[in-house]
Amino acid sequence: xxxxxxxxxxxxxxxxxxxxxxxxxxxxxxxxxxxxxxxxxxxxxxxxxxxxxxxxxxxxxxxxxxxxxxxxxxxxxxxxxxxxxxxxxxxxxxxxxxxxxxxxxxxxxxxxxxxxxxxxxxxxxxxxxxxxxxxxxxxxxxxxxxxxxxxxxxxxxxxxxxxxxxxxxxxxxxxxxxxxxxxxxxxxxxxxxxxxxxxxxxxxxxxxxxxxxxxxxxxxxxxxxxxxxxxxxxxxxxxxxxxxxxxxxxxxxxxxxxxxxxxxxxxxxxxxxxxxxxxxxxxxxxxxxxxxxxxxxxxxxxxxxxxxxxxxxxxxxxxxxxxxxxxxxxxxxxxxxxxxxx
Numbered sequence: 001x002x003x004x005x006x007x008x009x010x011x012x013x014x015x016x017x018x019x020x021x022x023x024x025x026x027x028x029x030x031x032x033x034x035x036x037x038x039x040x041x042x043x044x045x046x047x048x049x050x051x052x053x054x055x056x057x058x059x060x061x062x063x064x065x066x067x068x069x070x071x072x073x074x075x076x077x078x079x080x081x082x083x084x085x086x087x088x089x090x091x092x093x094x095x096x097x098x099x100x101x102x103x104x105x106x107x108x109x110x111x112x113x114x115x116x117x118x119x120x121x122x123x124x125x126x127x128x129x130x131x132x133x134x135x136x137x138x139x140x141x142x143x144x145x146x147x148x149x150x151x152x153x154x155x156x157x158x159x160x161x162x163x164x165x166x167x168x169x170x171x172x173x174x175x176x177x178x179x180x181x182x183x184x185x186x187x188x189x190x191x192x193x194x195x196x197x198x199x200x201x202x203x204x205x206x207x208x209x210x211x212x213x214x215x216x217x218x219x220x221x222x223x224x225x226x227x228x229x230x231x232x233x234x235x236x237x238x239x240x241x242x243x244x245x246x247x248x249x250x251x252x253x254x255x256x257x258x259x260x261x262x263x264x265x266x267x268x269x270x271x272x273x274x275x276x277x278x279x280x281x282x283x284x285x286x287x288x289x290x291x292x293x294x295x296x297x298x299x300x301x302x303x304x305x306x307x308x309x310x311x312x313x314x315x316x317x318x319x320x321x322x323x324x325x326x327x328x329x330x331x332x333x334x335x336x337x338x339x340x341x342x
Contacts, residue, residue, distance in 0.1 A: 034097050035080060041104035042073030048108050048116075049129070055118035064136060065129035069107065076100060126306040135310035142295070142314055149280060149291040149318070152208065156215025157276045161269055164220040168227020168265070173249075173257050178228070185225060193218035193275070194282045201287045211283035218279050219272040226268025230261025266330040273326050277319045292318070 046066050054061070083090035107128065113119045115127035126134075135142060171181040197214055204210030234257055242252050284293025292315045299308040 035083075035093055038076050038097055038100040038104060039073060039080075041101050041108070042069055042076065045069050045104050045107045045111070046073075049111055052112070052116050054115055059115070061115070061129050062133055064132045068132060069104075072104075123303060123305050126309060130306055131310045131313065134306045135314065138307060138310070142292075142311065145290065145292045145295045145311070146314065146318055149284065149293070149315075150322075152211055152283070152288065152291060153215065153276055153280045153322070156212040156279070157219050157273065159212065160216030160219025160276070161223050161272065163216070164223025164268070164272070165227055165265060167220065168224040168268075169231060169253060169258060169261075171224070172228040172231025172261070173253055181224070185221065188217075188221055193221070193279055197283060197286055207287045207289065211280070211288045214283050215276045215279045218275040222272040222275055223265065223268040226264045226271075227261055230264025231257050233264070234260040263334055266334060270323075270326055270330055273323055277322070281315070 046069050049066050049069070079089060079093060083093050110120075111127060114121075114125050115129065167181060171178040193214055196217070197210075200210045200213055201207060204213065238256050238260070239252055242256055247255070280291070281293040284291040285297045288294055292311050296308055296311045296315070299305075299311065
């Protein structure tokens, strides 16, 4: 009995986090039928658009929206085929197929409420085919806006992130530095960074630099707090052992504090990206004369809601992709944490 218990404990120590999660989930097998449901709804969305009559027969429609649906369905089908060989992709599809199904269902319902039955009426609720055609017609302007937004976003994000990591390391390890940094964090913490926008826009040399400062300030705050937390969570026994071996403060910061705080640092960087995106949109809507936020404000002021919705869709897709990339980078750097032994 004791030998069996010892073997179980020994086996558990060698399991990775992913293996342990699968073990704890039991023998429950994913539904193969469920994986095909998003494809069914993708086909239904295409058929609904083509064969259900519009509320006005004179409305001119194009094939841009159904082509978009075909592309989405094709991507999912390709992922499904690839998942037959790669277990990681199959696990992702098993986890998210209800969400993918819901997306196609939303497309169907929205098209029925707008183009087919006119329950949600123009100009406030254009149908998706109209929105996509507006995006295609204004693609050059939208592309410039995306590039401008990304340039502003990453300029502020990188500056704020680097300063936050440096400040957090110094304040987390050196008590004298924390003596001066802690009051600043407590003062700025309750105040949303966008609150400073009107003042910064007046004092800044130009609107771009003012927006960069606002974004960097929000990122700096979150990354600094996360880094300080990570540094201070290091077991003091590690420092004592290092001092016994003759390590200097520089050695302990570089070889103990920073590596141990990496999960917290990246957690702060991931959460800071959301704050940066929010600050970006507010800055573009209130002052910066370029970017997707400015484009949305410009189009809404002219009651061009079709173009406005197109920009909102593009904005959402852009931010989702950016956040996914940041999360992937975090997972790649912290692969030892995500796949290490329990």
